[in-house]
Amino acid sequence: xxxxxxxxxxxxxxxxxxxxxxxxxGEQLNLIGAGLERVTTITDTREAILVGLKTATGRSQVVLIxxxxxxxxxxxTKYTLCEFFGTRLVRxxxxxxxxxxxxxxxxxxxxxxxxxxxxxPESCTVLPNELGTASGMWFEREGxxxxxxxxxxxxxxxxxETQVLPRLKKQFSLPAIVHRTxxxxxxxxxxxxxxxxxxxxxxxxxxxxxAYLPSPxxxxxxxxxxxxxxxxxxxxxxxxxxxxxxLIDAYYYGNDNDKLExxxxxxxxxxxxxxxxxxxxxxxxxxxxxxSVPGSSAYFLGSVVSYSNNVKIRQLNVSPExxxxxxxxxxxxxxxxxxxxxxxxxxxxxxxxxGVAGPDGGSEDKPVGTVWIAVCYKDKIYSRKFLFEKDRxxxxxxxxxxxxxxxxxxxxxxxxx
Amino acid sequence: xxxxxxxxxxxxxxxxxxxxxxxxxGEQLNLIGAGLERVTTITDTREAILVGLKTATGRSQVVLIxxxxxxxxxxxTKYTLCEFFGTRLVRxxxxxxxxxxxxxxxxxxxxxxxxxxxxxPESCTVLPNELGTASGMWFEREGxxxxxxxxxxxxxxxxxETQVLPRLKKQFSLPAIVHRTxxxxxxxxxxxxxxxxxxxxxxxxxxxxxAYLPSPxxxxxxxxxxxxxxxxxxxxxxxxxxxxxxLIDAYYYGNDNDKLExxxxxxxxxxxxxxxxxxxxxxxxxxxxxxSVPGSSAYFLGSVVSYSNNVKIRQLNVSPExxxxxxxxxxxxxxxxxxxxxxxxxxxxxxxxxGVAGPDGGSEDKPVGTVWIAVCYKDKIYSRKFLFEKDRxxxxxxxxxxxxxxxxxxxxxxxxx
Numbered sequence: 001x002x003x004x005x006x007x008x009x010x011x012x013x014x015x016x017x018x019x020x021x022x023x024x025x026g027e028q029l030n031l032i033g034a035g036l037e038r039v040t041t042i043t044d045t046r047e048a049i050l051v052g053l054k055t056a057t058g059r060s061q062v063v064l065i066x067x068x069x070x071x072x073x074x075x076x077t078k079y080t081l082c083e084f085f086g087t088r089l090v091r092x093x094x095x096x097x098x099x100x101x102x103x104x105x106x107x108x109x110x111x112x113x114x115x116x117x118x119x120x121p122e123s124c125t126v127l128p129n130e131l132g133t134a135s136g137m138w139f140e141r142e143g144x145x146x147x148x149x150x151x152x153x154x155x156x157x158x159x160x161e162t163q164v165l166p167r168l169k170k171q172f173s174l175p176a177i178v179h180r181t182x183x184x185x186x187x188x189x190x191x192x193x194x195x196x197x198x199x200x201x202x203x204x205x206x207x208x209x210x211a212y213l214p215s216p217x218x219x220x221x222x223x224x225x226x227x228x229x230x231x232x233x234x235x236x237x238x239x240x241x242x243x244x245x246x247l248i249d250a251y252y253y254g255n256d257n258d259k260l261e262x263x264x265x266x267x268x269x270x271x272x273x274x275x276x277x278x279x280x281x282x283x284x285x286x287x288x289x290x291x292s293v294p295g296s297s298a299y300f301l302g303s304v305v306s307y308s309n310n311v312k313i314r315q316l317n318v319s320p321e322x323x324x325x326x327x328x329x330x331x332x333x334x335x336x337x338x339x340x341x342x343x344x345x346x347x348x349x350x351x352x353x354x355g356v357a358g359p360d361g362g363s364e365d366k367p368v369g370t371v372w373i374a375v376c377y378k379d380k381i382y383s384r385k386f387l388f389e390k391d392r393x394x395x396x397x398x399x400x401x402x403x404x405x406x407x408x409x410x411x412x413x414x415x416x417x
Numbered sequence: 418x419x420x421x422x423x424x425x426x427x428x429x430x431x432x433x434x435x436x437x438x439x440x441x442x443g444e445q446l447n448l449i450g451a452g453l454e455r456v457t458t459i460t461d462t463r464e465a466i467l468v469g470l471k472t473a474t475g476r477s478q479v480v481l482i483x484x485x486x487x488x489x490x491x492x493x494t495k496y497t498l499c500e501f502f503g504t505r506l507v508r509x510x511x512x513x514x515x516x517x518x519x520x521x522x523x524x525x526x527x528x529x530x531x532x533x534x535x536x537x538p539e540s541c542t543v544l545p546n547e548l549g550t551a552s553g554m555w556f557e558r559e560g561x562x563x564x565x566x567x568x569x570x571x572x573x574x575x576x577x578e579t580q581v582l583p584r585l586k587k588q589f590s591l592p593a594i595v596h597r598t599x600x601x602x603x604x605x606x607x608x609x610x611x612x613x614x615x616x617x618x619x620x621x622x623x624x625x626x627x628a629y630l631p632s633p634x635x636x637x638x639x640x641x642x643x644x645x646x647x648x649x650x651x652x653x654x655x656x657x658x659x660x661x662x663x664l665i666d667a668y669y670y671g672n673d674n675d676k677l678e679x680x681x682x683x684x685x686x687x688x689x690x691x692x693x694x695x696x697x698x699x700x701x702x703x704x705x706x707x708x709s710v711p712g713s714s715a716y717f718l719g720s721v722v723s724y725s726n727n728v729k730i731r732q733l734n735v736s737p738e739x740x741x742x743x744x745x746x747x748x749x750x751x752x753x754x755x756x757x758x759x760x761x762x763x764x765x766x767x768x769x770x771x772g773v774a775g776p777d778g779g780s781e782d783k784p785v786g787t788v789w790i791a792v793c794y795k796d797k798i799y800s801r802k803f804l805f806e807k808d809r810x811x812x813x814x815x816x817x818x819x820x821x822x823x824x825x826x827x828x829x830x831x832x833x834x
Contacts, residue, residue, distance in 0.1 A: 011630055013453045014596075015444025016639070020435055022458070027432025036430045037465070041439070041456040048454070070629065071607045105784070106804050113607050131808065152631070154808060213433060277701075277722075283708025284694075284701030287722045291700025294776050294809055302728040305694075305704045305720035307713075311762055315719075315732075345728055359711050392711055 001172045003029055004038040004060045006052045008067035008077055009151060012041045021066050021156055028160055032169055033177035033226070034062070044068045049080040057144045062168065067151035069134035071113040078121065078137075081148055085139055087123035091115075092135070095126060099133045124148075127163040131155045136163060145171070178233040180241050181213075181222040183258060184251035185405040189214050192221070196247050203240050217398040218260075221248075250414065253405060260404045261289045261296075267411055268299035273348040273377075277303040277403075278316055278341035280328065281355040281371060286400045301345045306337065316340030329354050329366050331374075335383050338374035349411070350376045351403040355386075357395045371399045375407040380417030382410050418589045419477045420446055421455040423469045425484035425494055426568060429458045438483050438573055445577060450591035450643075451479070461485045466497040474561045479585065484568035486551035495538065495554075498565055502556055504540035509552075512543060516550045544580040548572045553580060562588070593647035597654045598630075598639040599661060600675055601668035602822040606631050609638070613664050620657050633811045634818035635677075638665075670825060677821045678706045678713075684828055685716035690765040690794075694720040694820075695733055695758035697745065698772040698788060703817045718762045723754065733757030746771050746783050748791075752800050755791035766828070767793045768820040772803075774812045788816045792824040797834030799827050 005025055011017040022039045029036045037060065042048040044067065056063040068077030082088055096118035103110040117133040120126055127136030127147075134150040136159040147164055149156045168174075184192060189212050193200070200210055203223065213220040223240055225233040245252060254263045268275055277286045287303035290296055304315050309328055312318040317340040322332040338352035355371030362368035368390055374383035386402060388395045409415045422442055428434040439456040446453045454477065459465040461484065473480040485494030499505055513535035520527040534550040537543055544553030544564075551567040553576040564581055566573045585591075601609060606629050610617070617627055620640065630637040640657060642650040662669055671680045685692055694703045704720035707713055721732050726745055729735040734757040739749040755769035772788030779785035785807055791800035803819060805812045826832045 010628060011639075012440070013443045013456065014447040015440045015442075016630060016637075018435060018437055018440045019456075023429070023432045023435040025432075026430045030431040037460065039430065039436075039456075039458040043454060070631070071610075108605075108608075111607055111611060113610065131806075154811065211433065279701075279704075282705075283713075283717075284696075284704030284720055284722065285708075287696075287701030287724075288699075288705045288813075291702075291722075291724060292810065292813070296700075297724055297778075300700075301725045302732075303701055303720070303722035303724075304732075305701065305708075305722065307704075307708060307717050307719045308762075311719040315721075315761070344732070345725075393709065396705075396709070 001034050001062060001168075001174060002060045003034055003036050003062040003064065004040065004056050005036065006049075006056055006063060006065045007039060007041040008044050008049060008052075008065060009041075010043050012067075013043060021151065021153055024153070024157065025064060025066075025160060028165060031177070031179060032165055033174040034168060034172065044076060046076060046080050046083075049077060050084060053080075053084045053146070057141070057146060061144055061172075063144065063146045064164070065146065065148040066156055069148065069150045071111075071117055071133070077148060078119075081124075081137065081139070081146075082121050085121060085123055085141065085146075087121045089119040090122045092118050092120045092126055095120065095128070095135050098128065098130075102133055127159050129155055129159055131158050138163075138167070176227055176230040176233055178225045178230065178237050179222055180237045181220050181256045182241065182244060182248065182252055183254045183256075184219050184221065184248055185217060185253055185260060185401055187219065187248075187251045189219050192219055192248070192251070196221075196244065199240070199244055199247060206236065206240070208236060208240060216394045217401040253408060259289075259293075260401055260408075261293050264290070264404050264408055265293045265296055265299065267408060268349070271411070273411075274299050274301050274346075275349045275351075276301045276341045276345040276347035277350060278337040278352040279303060279305045280307060280312070280337070280353060281357040282353045282396050282399050282403070283307060285396050286351055286353065286403055289400055289404070301347050304341050304344065312337060316344065327366070329356055329370060329372055331372055331383050331385070334372040334374040335381060338376045338381060338383070342376045348378055349407060351407050353399050353403055355395065355399055357399075358390060358392045369395055371395065371402075373399065373403050373406055375403065375410050377407065377410045377417070380410060382406060382415055382417055418451050418479060418585075418591060420451055420453050420479040420481065421457065421473050421477045422453065423466075423473055423480060423482045424456060424458040425461050425466060425469075425482060426458075427460050429484075430460060438568065438570055441570070441574065442481060442483075442577060445582060447594065447596075449582060449586055450594040451585060451589065461493060463493060463497050463500075466494060467501060470497075470501050470563070474558070474563060478561055478589075480561065480563045481581070482563065482565040483573055486565065486567045494565055495536075498541075498554065498556070498563075499538050502538060502540055502558065504538045506536040507539045509535050509537050509543055512537065512545070512552050515545065515547075519550055544576055546572055546576055548575050555580075555584070592643050593645060593650055595642045595647065595650040595654050596639060597658055598637050598673050599658065599665065599669055600671045601636050601638065601665055602634055602670055602677060602818055604636065604665075604668045606636050609636055609665070609668070613638075613661065616657070616661055616664060623653065623657070625653065625657060634815040667826075667831065670822060676710075677818055677825075678710050681707070681821050681825055682710045682713055682716065684825060685766070688828070690828075691716050691718050691763075692766045692768075693718045693758045693762040693764035695754040695767060695769040696720060696722045697724060697729070697754070697770060698774040699770045699813050699816050699820070700724060702813050703768055703770065703820055706817055706821070718764050721758050721761065729754060733761065744783070746773055746787060746789055748789055748800050748802070751789040751791040752798060755793045755798060755800070759793045765795055766824060768824050770816050770820055772812065772816055774809045774816075775807060776809060786812055788812065788819075790816065790820050790823055792820065792827050794824065794827045794834070797827060799823060799832055799834055
C-alpha cells in the first residue's frame with residue numbers, strides 16, 4: 001500500500017508551525033505496516049491544493065490531507081475537495097447537532113460560520129470528530145482513498161486512531177509487523193550501544209531490526225520484525241526482548257508508550273504510597289508531569305515549588321546555615337528539601353531537585369547543568385549530583401525524568417538507600 | 418522566485434525525526450521575501466530522489482535539498498545528483514584538507530569513507546562547510562538552481578546563513594515582505610473573526626493578507642504585506658495594526674514570538690512585583706511556564722501545588738467548611754487559595770486555579786473543563802469561572818494561559834477588581 005500525506009498551510013511553509021502532524025502520522029502508518037512514501041507541504045490556495053490532489057491521487061492508493069478546515073475565510077480545503085471530486089456541500093444534520101451541542105454546552109453563541117462546519121461534501125463518508133467542529137472526510141475514487149483531517153493535532157490524532165487507521169487496516173492486507181520498544185532513562189545512545197552490542201548483532205543476524213530513538217534524558221530501543229505470520233514474529237521479538245532486559249536493567253523503566261510518570265504512578269497505586277515534590281530549578285515541572293496522568297490525585301498530594309531561598313527555609317524547613325555554607329545547589333540542601341516536603345505534606349515518598357538550569361547562574365564550581373536530586377521513600381533517602389547540559393529546557397526535562405527514575409529505583413530496591 | 422524544498426530521509430517519514438529543517442528554512446526564505454511554495458519529504462532511494470529532482474526542477478527556480486550526505490552507504494544523494502546532472506565525482510583538494518584537519522583536531526582516526534566526503538560533483542560550486550565534513554553543492558542548469566545541504570540542523574543552518582541566502586539575494590530581485598503578528602488569549606477564532614470583520618475586509622481590500630493561527634487558548638493573527646518598497650509595506654502594516662489593537666484590546670497580549678510568560682515576567686520586573694501560584698488542577702504547570710523564562714527567579718517566589726484538600730487547608734489556609742460547603746472547585750475556595758499563597762510566600766501577586774481537568778471527576782454541576790481562576794494583585798482580587806474542554810492536557814494548558822492573562826489584565830487595569 002502506497003500512502004502519502006498532503007499537509008496544507010502557509011504557516012507550515014513560512015516556519016510559523018512545525019509539521020509535527022506529518023511526523024506523527026508517519027509513525028502511526030509505519031506501526032500498522034503501511035509505508036508512507038512522501039509528505040508534501042503546500043500553500044492553502046485552491047490551485048496548490050488541486051495540483052497536489054491530482055498528483056498524489058495519480059500515484060498513491062491513500063492520500064491523507066491535513067489542514068484548512070477551520071471556520072474562517074482562509075480555510076478552503078473543503079471547497080476545493082468538492083471541486084476536485086465534482087460534488088457539492090450539503091448540511092449534515094448529525095454534525096450540525098453535534099456542533100450546536102458543542103456550543104450550547106459551553107454557553108457560547110453560535111455563528112453562521114460555525115453552522116457552516118456542518119456543510120460537508122455529499123460524496124464523502126463523514127468521520128465524526130468528537131473533539132471539535134471540523135469533521136473528517138473519507139473519499140474513494142478509482143481505487144484511491146483521500147482522507148481530509150483537521151490540522152489541530154489532537155483532533156487529527158483522535159480521528160486517525162478511532163477512524164482512519166482501523167479503516168485502512170480493514171481495507172488493505174498489510175504485511176505483519178511487530179514492534180516492541182524498551183524505554184531507558186539515564187544513559188546515552190552510544191553507551192547503550194556499547195552495552196548491548198553482542199545482543200544487537202545477534203538480533204540483526206536473525207533478520208530483526210533495531211532503532212535507537214533518543215530524546216532528552218531518554219533513549220527508546222525499538223525492535224522490529226516484519227514478515228508473514230504475526231505469531232512467529234511476536235515469538236521472535238519476545239525472545240530477543242527477554243535477553244535484552246537483563247542487560248539494561250539499571251536504565252529500563254517500561255515499554256512502548258509508557259511514560260515515566262505513568263510507571264511511577266502505578267508503583268504508587270500498587271504499593272498504596274503517596275507522593276510529594278519539592279522543586280527549585282525544575283520549577284513545578286515534575287509536579288506537572290506527575291499530574292498529567294489522569295487519576296494522579298489518588299497518590300499525588302502536592303508540591304512546594306521553592307524558587308526563592310526564603311520559601312526553602314520557611315516552607316520546607318531548610319536550614320539557612322546550610323544554604324549559606326553549601327549553597328542552594330548542594331547535597332545538604334536538597335536532602336533537607338526532600339525530607340521537608342515529605343514531612344510537611346505527610347507523604348510516603350518525595351522528590352527534591354535543586355540545580356543550575358541556566359543560561360545564567362553557573363560558576364566554575366557549579367556550572368550550568370549541575371543538578372542535585374534527592375528522593376525519600378519512607379525513612380530511606382538517596383541523593384546524587386548530575387551534570388546535564390547547557391540548555392535550560394533540556395536541563396529541566398532531564399532533571400524531572402531523572403528524579404522520577406531515581407525514586408522508582410529506590411522503591412524497587414535497585415539502588416541502595 | 419519560486420522555491421521548494423526536497424527533504425530526504427526515511428527517518429522523517431516514519432516519525433523518528435520531525436522535519437524542523439524545512440520549517441527553519443521556510444522561515445528564512447520568507448524573511449528575505451522568497452516564497453517557499455512546497456516541501457516534499459521523500460525516502461532516500463535513488464528512484465525517489467530522481468523523481469523528486471525531475472518534478473521540482475520542472476516547476477521551481479530554486480530547489481533546496483537536505484539530507485543523505487553522510488559518510489555511510491545509505492547516503493546516496495551525492496551519487497544521485499551526479500546521475501541527474503550528468504557529471505562525475507572528483508576529489509576536491511581543499512575539502513580533503515579540511516576533512517583531514519577536522520579529524521586531526523579531534524584526534525580521531527580517518528577512514529576511507531571519511532576521505533570520500535571530499536569527492537564532489539565536477540559541475541557544482543562547492544559550498545564549504547566549516548562545521549562538518551559534508552559540503553554543500555550548488556548546481557545551475559536551464560535557469561534552475563539546485564542546492565544540496567547536509568541534514569544535520571546546525572550544519573545546514575550555517576551553510577544557509579553564510580552561503581545560500583546571500584547568493585539567492587544577489588541572484589534574484591526579491592519582493593519586499595513584511596509580517597506582523599498580534600497575539601490574543603481567551604477568544605476563539607470565529608469570535609475574533611466576528612469582532613474584526615470590517616477591519617479584515619478593509620485590510621484585504623488594501624491588498625494585505627491575514628492568517629488566523631490557533632493553538633490551545635491562543636489565536637495568533639498574522640498580517641502580511643508584499644510589494645516593492647519595504648518602508649511602504651511597514652507603514653501599511655503599522656497602520657492596520659494600529660486600527661486592530663483597540664478592537665482586540667481585551668484579548669491582546671503581545672506580538673510575534675512573545676510568550677505570555679515572557680510578557681507577564683516583564684510586567685513583574687517593570688513594576689518590581691513578586692509572584693506566587695497556588696495550583697490544583699494545573700498541577701504546577703503555571704509555575705513551570707513561568708520558570709521556563711530565564712531570569713524568572715528575580716520575581717517568581719514559588720508555588721504551592723495543592724493537589725489534595727489537606728494541602729489546601731494546611732498550607733494555603735483554605736477553610737475546611739468552604740470545601741465541604743462549596744466543593745474544592747468553587748469561587749470561595751479558589752479565592753482563599755489565591756490569598757493564602759500570596760500571604761504564605763509574601764508575594765505581591767498570585768494566581769490560583771482549581772478545576773476539573775478530566776477525564777474523570779466531572780459532575781452535572783461541574784462538568785469536565787470547569788475551572789475556577791482567582792488572581793490577586795496587592796489588595797485586589799478577581800475571580801471567574803471558565804468552561805474549557807474535555808481534554809485534560811488542553812484544559813491544563815488553557816487554565817495556565819488564562820491565569821497568566823487574567824493577572825496581566827488585572828495589573829494593567831483592564832478588568833475591574
